[in-house]
Every structure is written in C-alpha cells, then in structure tokens.
Amino acid sequence: MDHDMRANCPKRVHGWASEEEVVYGLVFILAVGASWVFFRYRCKVCLNVAMAGQDCCGGGMRWRVLYGAVSWVFLLRVFLPYFFGSDGSSESTSPAVLGVETNTTAELQTLVNLTDFQFTLMTPHCQPAAPLLLFLVHSAPDHGAHRAVIRRTWGSQARVVFLLGQVNNPERQLALEAESLRHNDLVQGNFLDSYRNLTYKQIMGLKWASFFCPKASYIFKVDDDVFIDVPQLSAFLRDTYGPGRPPKSLLLCYVFRYPFAKRSYRSKWRVTFQEYKGHYYPSYCSGYIVGMSSEVANHLHKASLTEPFFWIDDVFVSGILASKVGLSHTDLNNLVPAKLSLTENYLNHPLPIRPPPMLGAPDLDLETIKKLWVRAQEYYNP
Numbered sequence: 533m534d535h536d537m538r539a540n541c542p543k544r545v546h547g548w549a550s551e552e553e554v555v556y557g558l559v560f561i562l563a564v565g566a567s568w569v570f571f572r573y574r575c576k577v578c579l580n581v582a583m584a585g586q587d588c589c590g591g592g593m594r595w596r597v598l599y600g601a602v603s604w605v606f607l608l609r610v611f612l613p614y615f616f617g618s619d620g621s622s623e624s625t626s627p628a629v630l631g632v633e634t635n636t637t638a639e640l641q642t643l644v645n646l647t648d649f650q651f652t653l654m655t656p657h658c659q660p661a662a663p664l665l666l667f668l669v670h671s672a673p674d675h676g677a678h679r680a681v682i683r684r685t686w687g688s689q690a691r692v693v694f695l696l697g698q699v700n701n702p703e704r705q706l707a708l709e710a711e712s713l714r715h716n717d718l719v720q721g722n723f724l725d726s727y728r729n730l731t732y733k734q735i736m737g738l739k740w741a742s743f744f745c746p747k748a749s750y751i752f753k754v755d756d757d758v759f760i761d762v763p764q765l766s767a768f769l770r771d772t773y774g775p776g777r778p779p780k781s782l783l784l785c786y787v788f789r790y791p792f793a794k795r796s797y798r799s800k801w802r803v804t805f806q807e808y809k810g811h812y813y814p815s816y817c818s819g820y821i822v823g824m825s826s827e828v829a830n831h832l833h834k835a836s837l838t839e840p841f842f843w844i845d846d847v848f849v850s851g852i853l854a855s856k857v858g859l860s861h862t863d864l865n866n867l868v869p870a871k872l873s874l875t876e877n878y879l880n881h882p883l884p885i886r887p888p889p890m891l892g893a894p895d896l897d898l899e900t901i902k903k904l905w906v907r908a909q910e911y912y913n914p
Contacts, residue, residue, distance in 0.1 A: 605687025653720035658745030668737035759892035785817030816851030
C-alpha cells in the first residue's frame with residue numbers, strides 16, 4: 533500500500549476503534565440520553581396534570597422498551613465485529629497449521645485473475661539461497677532514487693528485491709532494464725504499475741518468493757519510503773522466535789481491527805457493494821511493513837488463485853486471504869511501537885548514542901533515511 537493509501541487508513545483510537553466509529557458511538561450515546569430525558573419529562577408532565585384515565589406514562593414506558601430493543605440491536609451490529617469476523621464467524625485465535633505445498637507451472641502463470649502472467653524483469657536467483665531476511669520492496673517505476681538510497685543504506689545488509697509493474701513509456705522501460713542488469717534486484721510483472729493494481733504487485737512478490745526464494749526464513753513486504761534497522765530486527769526475531777526458522781503460521785504486522793468498508797463518494801477508499809458486500813473488513817495489516825514465514829507467503833499466494841480480485845491490496849492479502857487460510861495476526865503494536873515522533877526524537881537528540889527505532893516510521897523522505905543510516909553506523913561502528 534502506498535503512502536497515499538496509508539494516509540486514508542482508519543486512525544485507531546486507543547487501539548480498538550477508528551475515529552469514525554467513535555463519532556458514531558458518541559452520537560448514539562447522546563441520542564439515548566436525549567430520549568431518556570424526553571420520556572422522563574413526558575411522564576412527569578402527565579402525573580402533574582393528573583389527566584384521569586390517560587395512560588401517557590404507560591405509553592412512554594412502552595416507547596422506552598421499544599427504543600431499548602432497537603438500541604441493543606444497533607449496539608450488537610456495531611460492536612460484534614470486534615469479537616467476531618465480518619461474516620459473523622469467530623476469528624481464528626489459534627495459529628493455522630501450514631504444510632509445504634508444491635508450486636506448479638500453471639500457478640506461476642496465474643496472478644489472481646490474470647491467466648497470462650509473466651515476469652518481464654526478474655532475478656531467478658536468491659543469494660544467499662536461504663537468507664534470514666528477504667525484503668519485498670514495493671516501488672514505483674520512477675522511484676529510482678528511493679531504490680538507490682535503500683541499496684546504499686539498510687538494503688545492503690539483507691536480500692532485497694524491488695517490485696514493479698509495467699510502464700507505458702519505452703524509454704522508462706529501457707532504463708529499468710538497464711537498472712536490472714546493474715543490480716539484479718528488480719522483479720517486474722506484465723501488469724500496468726498503477727494505484728488499482730497494487731494487489732497484483734503484492735501477490736507477485738509472494739509468488740516470486742515462493743518459487744525462487746522458498747528457503748528464506750522471514751519475508752517482509754515493505755514500502756520504499758521506510759528505514760529498517762536490520763541488525764536490530766534480526767536480533768529481535770532471534771530473541772522472540774529462536775535461532776532457527778520462525779513459526780510456520782507467522783504473520784507479523786501493525787494490525788487494523790475490523791475497520792468499516794468505506795462507502796462515501798468522498799473517500800478514495802470507496803468500494804461498492806459489488807466489490808465488497810460486507811460492512812467491515814476482516815482485520816488486516818498496515819501495509820508499510822508486514823512480516824511472515826515462507827510457508828505463509830506460499831499459502832497466501834495459493835489462496836489468491838481462487839479468490840476474486842479485490843483492489844485494496846492490504847485488505848485482500850493480509851485480511852481476506854489470511855482469514856481464508858486461517859491465520860491470526862501477531863500485532864507489532866504490542867511489541868515494537870513505530871511512530872514518527874520516535875524517529876524525530878532520535879534524530880534531534882544525538883546523545884546518548886543508541887540504536888535507531890527498529891522499524892522507523894512510514895512515509896520517510898530520503899534525507900531522513902540517510903540520516904538514520906548514518907546514526908545507526910555511529911552506533912554499530914563507533
């Protein structure tokens with residue numbers, strides 16, 4: 533998901549609801565309070581006037597009972613998805629058991645609903661053959677400067693490939709081909725590189741990892757405007773999951789819990805009921821960094837072959853497909869906070885010398901990434 537998409541993600545309040553949902557809740561509470569005051573006042577007026585034979589208080593009570601019933605229906609409709617999936621089924625709380633599955637040539641040629649898929653640029657080698665960390669970096673064709681900065685900084689410490697779609701400009705394509713020859717780290721598919729095709733890009737990355745780098749221990753999907761402290765991340769993963777391979781069902785990210793599907797014409801996230809029928813999405817990952825085992829990458833790739841295309845890539849991959857496979861998210865919010873304020877504070881206070889925020893923050897400019905790299909080197913190589 534690019535930075536424009538992330539800017540429109542629902543902002544979580546205290547980690548469990550979006551701002552939009554909090555507003556709905558406050559409006560509902562005010563409506564309940566106003567109705568209660570109204571009926572109390574109505575009964576009081578009736579009793580003071582003492583109109584013989586007129587059961588206005590009883591009528592008020594009947595209205596309160598009806599209103600209460602409707603209120604409970606509303607509350608259940610709004611808040612049940614935080615405990616159950618958007619289709620009413622309970623979200624998996626135990627990790628899925630994923631086995632090893634063989635990939636076929638037919639699967640290599642299929643990308644979600646595209647049956648004529650081909651890699652137009654690709655490195656068929658994963659060097660080293662079994663890397664601890666493999667980074668699948670979502671990039672845009674004209675982000676050559678971003679790719680160059682990553683290669684010179686944190687990307688030099690791990691296996692990195694950059695994911696791209698096709699371009700309509702022949703000169704731009706020739707430049708990408710030359711870049712691929714120089715660095716051998718571009719993976720490009722025969723779909724147009726566009727906002728609505730990010731799902732193809734993300735599944736293509738999982739496909740490449742599954743076919744050409746299946747022995748990678750940890751696979752991270754990231755954007756090209758982030759900074760990763762690779763030594764710190766490697767140590768964190770070893771301390772958390774041990775020195776060997778990670779749990780086969782690992783899906784590690786910053787989680788959005790059951791956000792509303794946007795229907796407003798003012799939202800660039802708007803989806804029609806033909807595109808998505810539910811009112812809520814399943815829990816899904818903030819797209820700027822998503823980690824997983826190679827088994828999870830392969831199963832998400834395979835699940836995409838039988839699921840209808842949906843253009844919001846993070847909802848589709850780490851939400852819909854993850855739910856289909858039976859995965860539970862491991863929420864990084866509980867383990868590694870990532871805030872821009874932490875990055876700014878780190879850069880503005882050079883002493884004491886300390887490691888940078890492990891996962892930085894999304895939407896970093898290139899100068900900030902380079903500054904973080906310099907500070908990291910001062911710490912690791914004093």
